[in-house]
Amino acid sequence: MRLPSALSRPALALGMTALLLPALASAAPDQAGAAEVFAQARAICESDGGALWGQSLCGPILLVDYTDRSVVANVADAQGQLTAAGPVFVGTLPESVIIANTPTQWSGLRWTQLLWPLPTDPAQRQVLIAHELFHRIQPELKLTRNEVGNRHLDTLDGRYLLQLEWRALARALQAPTPEQRRAAVADAMLFRHERQRLFPDAAREEGQLEINEGVPEYTGVRLGLSDPRERVAYAVHDLSAFVAAPTFVRSFAYASGPAYGLLLDESDPAWRGKLQSDQRLDQLLSAAMALPAPDPAQLKARVAQYDDGALRTAEELRDNAKRKRLAEFKARLVDGPVLIVPLKKTNRQFNPQTLQPLGELGMVYPTMRLTGEWGALQVDSGGALLTDARATVSAAGMSPATVAGDGWKLDLAPGWTVQPGERAGDLIVVPKPNAP
Numbered sequence: 001m002r003l004p005s006a007l008s009r010p011a012l013a014l015g016m017t018a019l020l021l022p023a024l025a026s027a028a029p030d031q032a033g034a035a036e037v038f039a040q041a042r043a044i045c046e047s048d049g050g051a052l053w054g055q056s057l058c059g060p061i062l063l064v065d066y067t068d069r070s071v072v073a074n075v076a077d078a079q080g081q082l083t084a085a086g087p088v089f090v091g092t093l094p095e096s097v098i099i100a101n102t103p104t105q106w107s108g109l110r111w112t113q114l115l116w117p118l119p120t121d122p123a124q125r126q127v128l129i130a131h132e133l134f135h136r137i138q139p140e141l142k143l144t145r146n147e148v149g150n151r152h153l154d155t156l157d158g159r160y161l162l163q164l165e166w167r168a169l170a171r172a173l174q175a176p177t178p179e180q181r182r183a184a185v186a187d188a189m190l191f192r193h194e195r196q197r198l199f200p201d202a203a204r205e206e207g208q209l210e211i212n213e214g215v216p217e218y219t220g221v222r223l224g225l226s227d228p229r230e231r232v233a234y235a236v237h238d239l240s241a242f243v244a245a246p247t248f249v250r251s252f253a254y255a256s257g258p259a260y261g262l263l264l265d266e267s268d269p270a271w272r273g274k275l276q277s278d279q280r281l282d283q284l285l286s287a288a289m290a291l292p293a294p295d296p297a298q299l300k301a302r303v304a305q306y307d308d309g310a311l312r313t314a315e316e317l318r319d320n321a322k323r324k325r326l327a328e329f330k331a332r333l334v335d336g337p338v339l340i341v342p343l344k345k346t347n348r349q350f351n352p353q354t355l356q357p358l359g360e361l362g363m364v365y366p367t368m369r370l371t372g373e374w375g376a377l378q379v380d381s382g383g384a385l386l387t388d389a390r391a392t393v394s395a396a397g398m399s400p401a402t403v404a405g406d407g408w409k410l411d412l413a414p415g416w417t418v419q420p421g422e423r424a425g426d427l428i429v430v431p432k433p434n435a436p
Contacts, residue, residue, distance in 0.1 A: 029063040029116040034072040034088050037063060037118060041074075041129050048223050053141055053272065057133035057223070062093070062104065062111045063118075069093045072116075078108025098347045098371070101128065103136045112136045123225060123234060131220030142276050143215060145208035151357035152199035153206075153248040156319040160312060161195040162248055166239040167306045169259040173232050185263065186291050187302050192282055193294040207280035209250065214257020214281065221258040222265070235259050249363075250352040260285055322356075329356065329364050333385040337425030338392040339405065339418070346372035362387040374429050375413040382407030395427050 029037075038061060045057035063072045073082055073089040082089035093099065097106050104113040112132045119125045138144055152158040165188045172184035196203045217238075225231045235258035242248075242255035260281035264271040268288035275284075350368035358364050362385045370377040370384070370391055377384070377391065382405075385392045398405040403412060412418070412429070421428040 029065060029070070029072045031072065031086055031088055033117075034063050034074075037061075037114070037129070038074040038088070040126065041112075041133060044126065044130050044223055045133060047226075052219065052223060053134070053137070055137055055140065057130070057137060059133070059136050060109045060111045062106075062113045063116045064093055064099055064113055065116045066099055069095070069099065073111070075109075077106070081107045096371075098349050100349065101132055103132075103138075110136060123230065126224035127217075127220035127234065128224075129220075130222075130224035131216045134216045134219040134223075138216065143211055145211045147208055147212060148205050149201070149357065149363075150205045150209060150249045150252070151359070151363075152195070152202050153252055154322070154357045155199075156315055157198055158195060158202070159248060159318075160315045161191045161198075162252060163243060163311060163315075164303060164306050165191040165195075166243070166255060166259075169256065169263070170236045170239045172263060173236050173259060181263075182289055182291070185285065185289055186294070187305070189282060189286055189291060190294040190296075190299060190302055194296065194299055197296075203280065206252070207282075209253040210257055210260070210281050211275065212253070213250075214253035214260065215275070217254045217257040218261030222261065231258075231262060235262055245353045247353065247355055247357075249355050249357055257281070264288060326356065326358055326364075329358055329383055329385070330361065332394045332396075333364065333383060333392055334358075334361055337395040337423070338385075338421075338427075339395045339398065339410070340421055340426065340428040341370065341377055341391045341393075341410070342372070342374065342429065343370075343386065343388070343390055344372070346370055356383075358385060361385065373413060374416040374431075376411045377408065378411075379408045384408070395425060398427070 041061055042058065048057060050056040060077075061074045064070070069092050071082070071091055071093050072085075073091075076082060076084070076089050077091075082091040093106070097104060099115065100113060101115050102113055104111045112135070114129070114132055119128060153162060168184050168188035168191060172181045172188065175181035175184055221231050221234050225234060238255045239259055242251055245251040264281070264285055267285060271284050271288065279287075348365075348368060348370055350365050354366045356364040356366065364383045364385050365379065366383045367381065368377075368379050368384055370379075377393070379393060382394060393408045394405055396406065400418075403410040403418060410418075410429070415432055416429060417432045418427050418429055420426065
């Protein structure tokens with residue numbers, strides 16, 4: 001899934017997750033507009049010819065209008081849910097299917113789903129299309145990983161060191177000589193090494209997301225843009241634009257992926273064939289450039305080359321504000337009365353840029369749509385706290401008649417009900433007794 005930077009790009013997360021979109025007024029995709037998108041996608045994958053990943057990116061595409069779930073497809077589906085309309089196929093996506101820029105299994109086919117309207121900026125549109133085309137074949141390439149927290153990227157030091165790394169990567173991409181590029185990459189590795197020293201799980205967690213989303217975003221830039229200078233400019237812009245994201249927990253890989261990928265293209269053109277060995281992008285780049293092990297004794301001096309103190313001050317102010325905000329979430333979603341929803345076999349639709357880690361208590365999703373066998377939970381404000389097993393929303397002031405609370409509404413499926421939880425005031429969604 002394609003995630004936006006601060007550039008107003010449509011975007012999302014991989015697998016069973018997606019971006020929660022506002023109800024925007026938009027016309028359903030017309031045949032001419034759809035045909036143009038399909039032609040662009042075909043041109044991208046035919047130009048590549050399967051060279052980049054050893055497999056063609058061409059395949060079924062669904063253009064979906066968020067407002068009414070209408071779709072236009074480039075091929076017929078396997079179960080006859082779409083109707084031929086000239087050179088395209090039209091229909092309506094059922095409520096059970098999450099709407100997102102994401103690979104979608106529906107009506108007998110695995111589709112590349114793209115939200116309509118697509119970006120009007122040509123470069124953004126081409127990168128988005130190529131990114132999502134890659135996601136459809138990503139599992140076949142064995143380039144999907146189990147994602148975990150990356151919560152350290154919402155800490156003061158985690159955020160600070162990541163931004164120093166981004167600044168060094170941008171310098172490397174724009175370096176006029178190989179020597180200057182090598183020195184800047186070494187700085188990036190030093191800042192990453194320090195982050196991994198402070199947070200022992202950082203290397204594994206960051207590496208997994210960089211495979212899941214960084215590699216697709218690199219593919220989007222590499223195949224969506226034909227001019228090498230334009231690719232570099234796009235990657236450099238991402239490294240600065242994503243600084244404006246509310247959190248780096250899930251957005252960071254969209255910035256780092258193209259940077260590492262383009263640097264690897266130059267240092268080791270065969271690097272893509274080494275990804276299945278579970279090596280991280282930073283490991284591959286360090287090996288390709290034969291860099292020495294980072295020297296922690298140089299950290300202070302190298303930091304001064306990328307920050308005059310303004311970045312550190314800004315991050316300290318942000319951290320203080322974040323602590324107050326998280327205290328409010330804890331009071332609402334942990335300490336106060338809550339409604340508990342099980343997370344087994346659920347789909348999530350959310351904005352990855354807004355996630356707020358709440359330490360070991362879980363992840364706060366300020367807005368989201370959660371669906372499962374028990375029904376659908378729509379959170380428009382106030383947030384939901386998710387752990388591995390459950391989601392909670394505030395039950396304060398909940399209306400039992402409508403199963404709704406402050407900023408959220410629950411639509412229960414047949415055979416499910418709400419009953420008192422273990423704590424006084426808590427509620428929990430459970431199957432009805434003797435329900436089939």
